[in-house]
Amino acid sequence: MLVLGISGLDRSMSVKKDMLPGLDPREQRLVQGLESAAALVGEDGVIAASAQERHDGVKGTGGFPADAVEACLRVAGVSLDDVDFLAHGFRYEPSPAFERDDLVRRWYREVYSEQVQLDILASRYPGHDWSRKLVRVPHHLAHAASAYHLSGFSDALVLVADGMGEAESISVMSGRDGRLEVLRTYPIGASLGILYSVVTHYLGFLPGMDEYKVMGLAPYGDASRHAGAAEELARHLPGGRLLVPLLARDRSPVERETHRGSLRRLEELFGPARHPDAPLTQRHMDVAATLQRRLEESLLFVLRSALEETGGGPRDLCMAGGVALNCTANGTIARSGLFERMFVQPASGDDGAALGAALWQLRRHVPAEPVAMTMPYWGEGFGPEEIAGALAVLGPEHEVRELPDARLLAEVSGLIRSGAVVAWFQGRMEFGPRALGNRSILADPSAPHMREHLNAVVKQREEFRPFAPAVLDEDAREYFEIEPGQEGLFRHMLFTAQVREKYRDLLPAVTHVDGSARVQVVERDAAPRFWSLIRRFGDDWGTPMLLNTSFNLRGQPIVRTPQEAVATYARSSLDALAIGGWLVIRRPGARRGAA
Incomplete structure (x- = not known):
């Protein structure tokens, strides 16, 4: 069985702009249905998942995830005809609440209703019987399924907290033997x-x-x-x-x-x-x-x-x-x-509701105990020919070399230790807001002024913003206050831990003002190439850790394709790009791009 999940409410932003013209751009974003995405799951687990913003370049977009859908189908090598169900991570029903005033009536009529979703699908993909294939999943149930079914926990309490679902803002559920039961909900x-x-x-x-x-x-x-x-x-x-x-x-x-x-x-x-x-x-x-x-x-x-x-x-x-x-x-x-x-769940925002809706529908028909996920490398990957084609546009001011793996790791390690900021593009793209070693910018966590340099020059963002350390699984407890056996908790960069006192001055680029760090623990089996790079850096220079931030510039979603990676590197102040088996550096005297 194949289930395609989607998130987002395609008309949400346009309807709000039409209903209330002249709003501040920040007020316009106070809507549901942003962070649209698609995910494809089968009986063996997650096959593919991708956020629409990575395709259309609009951060937090709520537009219909057509490009993300196509990407998931490409990864799986299937078509929509092969998909048994399309699960949407919202389920609004007619209610007296939608008669309260003209604005909420219009929200239901033009954005939320089942007929709106069917009309959107029919216009995008004519010729399919969407009345049979479409399954609307309550929003918080989709979120809960995304976490519970990927947790590996048979018996668990499940907490969903966000802005709002259909009529709730917090839901507490019980997950037991592969099933979810709502225990309590909290109103808006x-x-x-x-x-x-x-x-x-x-x-x-x-x-x-x-x-x-x-x-x-x-x-x-x-x-x-x-x-x-x-x-x-x-x-x-x-x-x-x-x-x-x-x-x-x-x-x-x-x-x-x-x-x-x-x-x-x-x-x-x-x-x-x-x-x-x-x-x-x-x-x-x-x-x-x-x-x-x-x-x-x-x-x-x-x-x-x-x-x-x-x-x-x-x-x-x-x-x-x-x-x-x-x-x-x-x-x-x-x-x-x-x-x-x-x-x-690493894509806990509304992009993850696409994943959860698909998992919920799958497990209704194919029950199974939760299986613990490893890394959400569920986006598209690209082969050597596509990477080489993207690199061909670079001019003579860039030195482009294809290197054996060991040589690539050694040179990137040396560049980072010398103070360089290196973009790292490898394997399949991550799903969720965190760059977890496949679409990353890497630097030396011990460099005293690296945080200021990255914030001001490379990422062009607020100077107070911290950066995350990516540390080897076997060395995490040496540097951070992590309890024995809890290393896996930190694999998705979703928890903070205190930097041990003796290392805080030695790790200025990743230690926040309160002594904390948003740690990513890197396991060899889950992320072998990223693990190997950190291992090489540790063997060369004594600290098995790298500063890891997302490969994007201000206002830009994380890069998806080799073409985006090369273009972003070329127009930025990044020092080098390691993409697949290639290393790209600027020749001496070459003018740097403006971020």
Whole structure:
């Protein structure tokens, strides 16, 4: 059986722009159905998955994932005729809630309804009986399936937290013997995801996109300065109930679409909102710290309440939904002692709902116990001929050499140690927001000024943003405060750990201001070529670790094809490109591109 999953709501952004013309671009993004993607699964597991933004270049796009669908079919060598079901990660049904006002009526009529989805599919792919093939999966159930079925845990608590599903913002489920059962849901008025997005907007960033920036900013702040406002952000009530009072300030239909009422209340609590171009001050950092702490406290509150209701078990936890991409909160939960094991699905945002919808439908028809995934290298890969063709466009200012594998690793190791920043393009593309060693930019984690150089010159992004260390599995506990047996928790760069005190000064490029790092543990069997490069760097220079960040420039999705990799390298300030078996460097005196 083959099941194709998709995420996104194709008309969401255009309908909002039409309904409310003249909105701020940040207000336009306060919609559901962004991060569209496609995933193809079969009885043996995940075959392919790809985010639409990697194809059309529009970060966080909600457009129909036509290119991603075609990529998944190409990888599998099949056509749509071979697909048994198409599963969509939303299931809106007619409800009195959609009669509340003209705006929500229009949302259902033009974006959410089953007929809209059938019309979109019919226009894209005529000649198919989509009324038979289309399966609409409730949004939180899709998220839950994406985590549970790939966790390897037979008996687990499953937490989904995001902005909202159809009518819920948090869902707690039980996963047992390959099946999911909803234990409790929290309404939209308890949405920790919307809360985080609204504060992201207040701080001058792009909601639905830049929440990770707020997470990175939080360690610079002092949460105690606004401790009195914590109850306004999230209130913990008897019986495990949760409330986000801020959201009740959005009273009119327009306010519910823009959260202007919530933003006004934030200004009353914390002072004027930051303009996107204004400098970041200590006040902004303190607000970020307050938000981050309250998020962590609220997630622990929900989880403790769930454990009490279930009699203290199960002791394994799966997580998905956009909130599960908060690495700092994940690290706090892991250290809480509430659970023996944890798994966070690496594409926990709405791109992962495509994967989960497909897995949910597959396991309805072909039941199976969860199997632990390794690395999400589910995108397209490219052969030597395609890479050579992409490199042929480079001019004489670039030196292009095809090298044996051992020589390639040795030269890249030497370049990185000399202070070079090297783009690394290998194998199949990762699925999810993290570059995990196949579409990466690599540098020396011990270089004192590397973080500033990467942020200012290469990536052209905010100077406070941290970078992740990729460390060998067998050496992770030497450098980071990771409990024995928990190394696998960090393979997808979704948890923070403290850098051991004695190494913090030795690893300035990957140690955040609070001593933490968003660690990626690299296992030999799961990522053999990336492991070999880090091993070579460690053998050559003493530290089995590399700084790893995504291969993209400001405003650009992570590169997908060899052509994109070569073009991005050529117009950037990157020093070298290792792509397949080729190494590209600029000849002495060659003018660098402008990022």
